[in-house]
Amino acid sequence: MAQILEVKALTKRFGGLTAVNDVSFAVNEKEILSVIGPNGAGKSTLFKLISSFLSPTSGEVTFKGERISNQSPHIAARKGVVRTFQETTIFRNMSVRDNVIVAHQLRARASLLGFFLGSAEARRDEARFAESADEILSFLGLDGIGGEFARNLPHGHLRALGIAIGLATKPTLLLLDEPFAGMNHDETMKAVSMVRKLRERGLTVLLVEHDMQAVMKISDRIVVLNFGEKIAEGTPSEIQNNQRVIEAYLGVEDEAIGL
């Protein structure tokens, strides 16, 4: 399998605090890779570095050979690396359907001027967007509430909408920010199968997460961080038996790490 994302010696310092220290790993095409670690391990900083929302102090991130770190976030998105946010990040005053439709603009073939003038190309784009939006909404179980204003949605639907927005950009690599946070067992299982279906659509998925059970179930490979450094990398069973990982999580209940 080809490597599509490479994280090379990534380091991020905030003043005196080193949040991420010399982390390197790669993500293979069409795999589901999870980044885990105890609280404060630097997962969320790493996530922002990979998605280009933070610039590294040193090191770089490349996608399909091209550097995406140290650039404006929209450039990473245009290259196919799209992140989701935690659930309250949607366009509040637009309808659910419009939220998803507007996110398609990355894949527009008509120019902005074309959209303004209502050219034939633009109209074809609009039709495509609408169709695609409906398909995505139904894929995520959101059909029927397309007309609701996004700010009125309940918690669970907000999360799904966030993913719908990400999917609309037709990403190659989707970065999920704690997709299972705050979910009960049933919700988690549903979300797990949804992430699997994402892979079936041809996506590669990198996710950052706390929920061990879900991570063990869904991941092809796992990267473990502790105190900003990578302490382990491997398949779920390798990670579960990794002494350093167990030590890092010492004090955490056994069930939490899937034993």
Next chain:
Amino acid sequence: MTKKLAGLIVFLITVFIVVPWLISVTGRTDLYYVFTSVALLSIASAGVWLTFYIGRINIGQGAYALMGGYVSAILIMYYGWSFWWTLPVAGMFCAVASILIGIPILRLRGVYFAMVTLILTEVMRLLALAVPITNGAKGITSIPPPGPLSIFGFVLVPDFATLQNPRIAFYYLSAVLMIICFALMYRLVHSRIGHICMSLQQNEELASSIGVNIAALRVMAYAISSFLGGLAGAVFIGATQSIYPSSFTVTDSVNFMLNCFLGGLGYVFGPMLGTLVLYLGWNLLFSTGEYQLLIYSAAMIVLMLVLPNGLLSLGAKRKD
């Protein structure tokens, strides 16, 4: 759709037929200047509204109105240009200037951006005083009225000097420009671009994550906004035939912003209605003498308490 079309037709009839008829019947030809001002000021306010649309508070439109006015005046007086050609040039000049200014300042948000734009208006006034070509405090006066506008020998607009009442001509010109401006704004807001701008206004990070080049989009919107300011200023000096460093001040910049608020930030036609109400209201209150400002501001406060989302929030559904 038919209701909107009917509304549009009524509006056009009112502007082009009813108002001139009423004026000729009542003999109040001074009102032409009032309505011309309303039309031009609403164009400038529309620019400010557009900046609001991308999530910035713009109290600097007066700077571009002044800039546009001076560009037009200088081109007419020192280079013998025709008034008509100075209009797009004044607008473009302001747009380019605003791109240069906008690139650094549009990163600022909220009050910080607002305060910088406030300063900008004042800076423009000081520049007008200091730079030799603008003739300092004396301003540029005795600007000739617009000449004829003809394309391929076909005279679209006659020489204003030959008209019996050039005020009517300026009124029509301003009204036409205002309608074109708002038509384009309406189209913009309801197109895909409008939705993208809306996404930018609502959540910059999220917009960025879906590939919107937020820096570029902001600058583009600001450039269009400043173009409108410059255009309004240029037409204004054609009507008043003079320009001074004090022609557009901080007060005007604040007023453009207030026009948008009063009409309603969520509505494309907000600035038009807001300008009409505020300008007419202020002028109507003139007869109250020293109580003018008191009544004006008290009315504004009451309006804000009752309709905090602007006048148009009464009837229309939110257009965003």
Next chain:
Amino acid sequence: MEQVIANGLYLGAQYALIALGLTLIFGLMNVLNFAHGQMYVLGGFITYTVYGQLGLPFPVAVICSGITLAVIGGFMERYLFRTVIRRSHREESTMLLAAATAFFFDAVMLLIFGEKQRGVPKIVKGVFNDFGIILPYDRIVVGVVAAVLILSFIAFMKYTRTGRAMRALAQDRVAAQLMGVEVDRYTMIGFAMGAMLAGLVGGLLVSITGVNSGIGGPISIKAFMMIMIGGAGVVGGAIAGGFILGMMESVGLTVLREFGDVTYLVIFAALMVFLSIRPNGLMGKPWG
């Protein structure tokens, strides 16, 4: 040189007080009090009336200014701003209300006090002339009072329950609410205090520079500049901004006097550049 510094310090103390009031209101409500300059002017007029016209002692007059403005400020928050904030869709809508109140203040003061410049008799006669500094005693007194007020304010915010509640609110509204801070009450107190500070400075300075109904707007703009330099919503920023502007004016008055209007052009341009580099001022809290 020492003269410039002395002038700068004295001015800076006054300006810092003005900026503190403005930044307090901004920090609590995300509202830029357009009427702040007008509140200063009203404070000046009240002191002029109580001390200059009625002959009561100067401290009494200044206190009257403070209390009146505090009451007005509280009223404005409770009945005007709270209503608009609750009901408007966009945060910026309060700007129109703030601008309208500024106009209203201007109108009322113009009607009551007219356009004339008003002044009051000197509170302390005599001039300090030593160490190469010439500074009238009344300026020293006012400067010291201002400094004392600043320190009291800082102490108040740091050590009293009310002060801590307001700081919590300014930092994180939701968290403060969850911890039981009564948002409405402390917002009102904060606005009242901000207004009071403006009124106090107005009362103090009327004894030195006098006041007239037209200077409200320019003072508001100066106050805005101060918090832009220092950063909005942060006490340290307001003080820094106040002193910096005071110093800049003192320097400008002496050094750049020949260049007139260009001085302010330079200051403005520098400010724009500065803000491009440090968008939130020296230590400000980001908007939104």
